[in-house]
Amino acid sequence: MRYTYYPGCTAGTTAVEFGRSTEAVCRALGVELVELEDWNCCGASSAHALDHALSLALPGRNIALAQQAGLDIAIPCPACYQNTLSADNALRHDEEWRRRMEDLLGFSYTGRPRPRHILDVLANDVGPEVIRAGVTRPLHGLKVASYYGCVLVRPPEKTGWDDPEHPTTMDRLMEALGATPVEWSYKVDCCGASMTLSISQVVVQLSSRIVAAAIEAGADCIASACGICQINLDTRQEVYKKLPVFYFTELIGLALGLTDTVKWLSKHAVNPLPLLRARGLV
Amino acid sequence: MTIEIGPELTFWSVVNERSGEYVQRCFYCQKCTAGCPTAHVMDYKPAQLLRLIQLGQKERVLGSNAIWLCVGCETCGTRCPNHIRLAPVMDVLRQMALAEGFAPHPAVYALHRSFLDSIRLWGRVHELSMLVEYKTRCLLTKPPLFFQGLLSDAKMGAGLMLKGKLSLMPERIRRMRDVKELFKPAGQGGLSEDEEVRQ
Numbered sequence: 001m002r003y004t005y006y007p008g009c010t011a012g013t014t015a016v017e018f019g020r021s022t023e024a025v026c027r028a029l030g031v032e033l034v035e036l037e038d039w040n041c042c043g044a045s046s047a048h049a050l051d052h053a054l055s056l057a058l059p060g061r062n063i064a065l066a067q068q069a070g071l072d073i074a075i076p077c078p079a080c081y082q083n084t085l086s087a088d089n090a091l092r093h094d095e096e097w098r099r100r101m102e103d104l105l106g107f108s109y110t111g112r113p114r115p116r117h118i119l120d121v122l123a124n125d126v127g128p129e130v131i132r133a134g135v136t137r138p139l140h141g142l143k144v145a146s147y148y149g150c151v152l153v154r155p156p157e158k159t160g161w162d163d164p165e166h167p168t169t170m171d172r173l174m175e176a177l178g179a180t181p182v183e184w185s186y187k188v189d190c191c192g193a194s195m196t197l198s199i200s201q202v203v204v205q206l207s208s209r210i211v212a213a214a215i216e217a218g219a220d221c222i223a224s225a226c227g228i229c230q231i232n233l234d235t236r237q238e239v240y241k242k243l244p245v246f247y248f249t250e251l252i253g254l255a256l257g258l259t260d261t262v263k264w265l266s267k268h269a270v271n272p273l274p275l276l277r278a279r280g281l282v
Numbered sequence: 283m284t285i286e287i288g289p290e291l292t293f294w295s296v297v298n299e300r301s302g303e304y305v306q307r308c309f310y311c312q313k314c315t316a317g318c319p320t321a322h323v324m325d326y327k328p329a330q331l332l333r334l335i336q337l338g339q340k341e342r343v344l345g346s347n348a349i350w351l352c353v354g355c356e357t358c359g360t361r362c363p364n365h366i367r368l369a370p371v372m373d374v375l376r377q378m379a380l381a382e383g384f385a386p387h388p389a390v391y392a393l394h395r396s397f398l399d400s401i402r403l404w405g406r407v408h409e410l411s412m413l414v415e416y417k418t419r420c421l422l423t424k425p426p427l428f429f430q431g432l433l434s435d436a437k438m439g440a441g442l443m444l445k446g447k448l449s450l451m452p453e454r455i456r457r458m459r460d461v462k463e464l465f466k467p468a469g470q471g472g473l474s475e476d477e478e479v480r481q
Contacts, residue, residue, distance in 0.1 A: 046397035150355035190355035
């Protein structure tokens with residue numbers, strides 16, 4: 001399995017452990033990620049907040065760069081994923097826009113590379129059975145609240161996930177690792193995203209509510225599929241006890257016995273090692 | 283009683299045209315408001331905003347803080363029984379507000395602006411210099427917003443720095459020319475629709 005890899009701006013910085021664990025897990029599972037050459041920022045939430053055309057044009061350039069390889073584009077960040085989907089949608093359905101973009105960047109849109117989130121790639125192309133077969137250290141006893149966040153599954157008509165209110169894609173992966181996914185109602189609630197810098201009190205409220213809900217549901221930890229969600233839940237939680245927040249790829253790495261896992265986990269604000277030690281997992 | 287039909291009654295049709303949505307479908311069930319994570323800090327809740335658009339209340343809508351406090355999580359649009367996606371409507375309202383000189387939420391605006399500047403400069407976002415620009419923009423706002431959240435931000439920034447999660451040097455993409463083209467205004471060969479984005 002080969003994919004064009006779009007790491008996004010945070011995969012080397014604020015979400016470096018997401019980037020590294022994604023790459024290591026894919027390597028271990030035989031998924032080849034070929035980094036898109038000279039990729040640019042997708043515009044995150046800022047481009048579409050201020051300039052609609054720019055929000056389609058920035059990821060449009062990445063789609064143009066990905067045309068030649070023709071492979072699906074694997075993306076770890078849900079915001080990058082959603083912006084790239086919107087840009088692809090505009091190129092696919094708006095002929096005038098497509099012509100303007102093609103003229104400006106000198107490419108010909110084929111519609112072949114599809115933007116895919118890395119969770120979708122691992123859960124649906126690789127599949128829980130292949131992952132289960134690679135598990136050397138089952139995560140028995142670990143109760144995980146799978147947290148999808150907002151724009152990974154929404155808007156459903158563009159993303160096409162299993163269920164926009166109650167997705168189970170990540171839960172199935174957690175089961176394959178030997179962990180126990182908990183039932184809870186905050187799977188797709190928003191953490192406050194970029195407001196963490198502009199109006200941080202709101203993010204403290206939203207993130208704390210999500211963490212509290214996971215604790216109430218009996219979870220030991222949260223598994224996230226987003227660099228902004230993870231950092232918000234990890235650093236902005238103000239609840240009576242601290243709850244570790246993993247990237248789902250780190251948990252896969254842990255179960256596959258990848259040696260770098262402890263290095264990734266050292267990047268977290270809430271130290272997850274006491275929990276993992278208590279469960280006999282490190 | 284006579285009802286005067288002024289030009290403001292076409293406000294909703296402009297919003298529809300630009301967003302590709304149909305705001306007149308709203309029958310005010312308020313599912314959007316119920317599910318909105320930031321409704322508690324908005325002056326007008328999402329459903330109220332839709333109603334105000336239907337009623338042509340342009341000044342109130344474009345001058346509201348609600349359009350700046352929407353985080354674009356798409357919960358409203360996913361749950362709307364009339365299939366109105368409010369997130370693109372909010373995008374259009376912000377752009378109309380800027381074009382017509384309504385004051386944006388200063389901190390939210392400063393952040394988006396700093397973020398786009400970073401992309402225009404490097405092709406990618408360089409967090410550290412972006413944060414410096416953001417904090418400077420906040421300081422220059424009247425009244426200054428610099429100290430708002432400074433302590434918690436500094437604590438968070440220091441934590442990230444210590445863990446090696448903020449790179450000191452920016453990474454610049456090779457073909458910056460492409461990105462510069464995209465930032466050029468529409469009508470001059472580029473695609474940008476925003477006034478200030480290219481200044």
